[in-house]
Amino acid sequence: EAGVTQFPSHSVIEKGQTVTLRCDPISGHDNLYWYRRVMGKEIKFLLHFVKESKQDESGMPNNRFLAERTGGTYSTLKVQPAELEDSGVYFCASSQESAAGPSYEQYFGPGTRLTVT
């Protein structure tokens, strides 16, 4: 079974440009999460999709970030326009749905390293 995949693995862009990150969850996982790790800091939650709906977007830093999950399969995270402080590693994770709600076992992808210069 394929794990969570993310594309690209590394992106270098200039300040003011737009970047789109993609995440493909494990097949059959309804729950998809985005996290971010800024250098030297802890990994922080950004948002949670259940299928195509945003369940929790309390961690999104500002309106320059737009996450979508059309059709409830893969997800994209767009940063427009990118700022220097957006540099970091963006992780995607997915989990199954259980009878009680989302499973708390989240499976992570390898991350996308974003560098804004």
Add this chain to the structure above:
Amino acid sequence: AQSVTQPDIHITVSEGASLELRCNYSYGATPYLFWYVQSPGQGLQLLLKYFSGDTLVQGIKGFEAEFKRSQSSFNLRKPSVHWSDAAEYFCAVVPAPYSGAGSYQLTFGKGTKLSVIP
């Protein structure tokens, strides 16, 4: 403030030595607790988790962790470290499980980098 603390940023141990990585949390209720490991170029892999019950939990790769409510700790241990254990280790919590839409996000510590001397 509510938080997860991993006091050791970097630990170096010799291969074959025992290992203990510390994790403390500051939440009122007992959260769900996790340890993840990230090897170079890899995603975060779940080592073990604690939800309830037996406070000593076994995980993959020979790791175990003990939940101590009185100390608000969930320390990770391994009796004999292998060179392949060199990685970054993250403690994570879900502060209030099953308490609504925002209760599925993981809150992470800053991580502990483990180096292993052959």
